[in-house]
Amino acid sequence: MKKIILMMFLCFLMSFGTLLAAGNIKFDAKKFVDKTLELHDGASVKYRAYENIYYVGNVVDSVCQTLNIFVPESAFKNNKNTPIFLKTNVGGYRASKASGPSAKDATGRALQEGYIVVIPGSRGSDSKIKDSEGNNLYTGRAPAAIVDLKAAIRYLRYNKKTIPGNTDLIITDGTSAGGALSALLGASGNSSDYEPYLSELGAAKERDDVFAVISFCPITDLEHADMAYEWIYSWANIQPRGLSPYHFDVAEELDQRYPEYQNNLGIKLPDGTALTTNNYLEYLKTLIADSAKKALDKGEQIDTQTGVTIKDNEIVVDLDAYLAYIPTIRSLKIPPAFDKLGVLEQDATPENQLFGNSKGEPANFTDMGLKLAKDDFSLTVSPEMKKRVYLMNPMNYIGEAGAKTAENWYIRHGAVDRDTAFQVPVNLALKLQNIGYNVDFDLSWGRGHMGDYDLDEVFEWIRKIVAVN
Ligand code: DHB
Helix, strand or coil: CHHHHHHHHHHHHHHHHHHHHHHCCCCCCCCCEEEEEECCCCCEEEEEEEEEEECCCCCCCCCCCEEEEEEEHHHCCCCCCCCEEEECCCCCCCCECCCCCCCCCHHHHHHHCCCEEEEECECCCCCEEECCCCCEEECCCCCHHHHHHHHHHHHHHHCCCCCCCCCCCEEEEEECHHHHHHHHHHHCECCHHHHHHHHHHCCCCCCCCCCEEEEECCCCCHHHHHHHHHHHCHHHHCCCCCCCHHHHHHHHHHHHHHHHHHHCCCCECCCCCECCCCCHHHHHHHHHHHHHHHHHHCCCCCCHHHCEEEECCEEEECHHHHHHHHHHHCCCCCCCCCCCCCCCCCCCCHHHHHCCCCCCCCCCCCHHHHHHHHCCCCCCCCHHHHHHHHHCCHHHCCCCCCCECCCEEEEEEECCCCCCCCHHHHHHHHHHHHHCCEEEEEEECCCCCCCCCCHHHHHHHHHHHHHHC
16 A cells, blocks of 8 residues: 555656646747848748747756747638748757858748748757856767657647747758758657656657658758768779778678678569669669759750760660769768768767767777677677667658658658769658658759758648648
């Protein structure tokens, strides 16, 4: 009996704790300022700005764990059906701050289109605070960024009665590391895997799934990205990359390990054929041809240096020439492209920082990276590291039981982007499509590693998915 009373008391304390945390994150609908955003075309949009709002009960980082909400004049009233355009500013997996809407990216356009714009900050690999002894404590190592962004979404839902906009129509947008986080938000909605981290932050007990994802050049599937990169660029190791004999061996090792991963992924082409390393290059040619066709249709020229030519009204892709053309714009990453720390030199990539520890030390996060770094092939990364890496990969959550994956996906990767292998965004898009999600994927002709371009196309897509909802 005593035990039961104690349990009841503990439960009461726990629920009181959540209430307290949630009590701190109540939206104040009266606290806004009026602002105007000047747009490129001489137009401007008036909006209400609700800024510097803490979205968790237990704030760890008072600079990054805030969000801003912007409401365009057209949505001052009757906005309960207005979609919410949520943009993450994350780049390089570093900390990001909530900013104002900008005429230079999709946020300005979203305001102009009449959408509610939400810009949350989030902790990142360089986030740090001082501990009680005055030492640096890094608080934004993985999975902090995705936990923060989920907490921001939960904040919106928790306050849905008073917050402008329709929280069933949240559309996320991000580029590069931000594109990866946008995709991860979309893939892993409501997954209980993140719950311990969210609870610790005093995040609202709410859903964190989203309606749609816009993901530009996502730097994702990090545990397989090194192999994917060496497989597609293996030809380049002979000449243009100028690799040392050691790096050459590393590249070969990674290249050879890729087929096993790809061929067991179970991804199918739109016609149902299995996508493997045997037909991948042919498929890539069709994607590049489609990209060139779209550019031609818009009246752009196709530079023959790209290895793409038009013969008898047919687009012909010389893939070797095309892949050789890419590094003439920006040189390739040195292998391993992502888990580089300690492999020949002590370079730490943004990903080594992402998976680093709270003392500020970067870390290897793949078995292969660790083996190479320590020159010990018996080593594997710790279960704790494996779990953190798992939590950062949308591929693990798409269509899985326990996760609510977004219905709508707009994914773009620049056709000359060398920051990650083409297979990374292609696999992401096909995996989603195979399961039946609504996916709009293209390689964007002539584009490198960038995002928020072709905004006419982006907002046309948004209009369509909102209309059929
Ligand atoms: C970004 C770019 C990279 O090449 C990378 O490895 C990680 C992040 C970025 O621009 O966000």
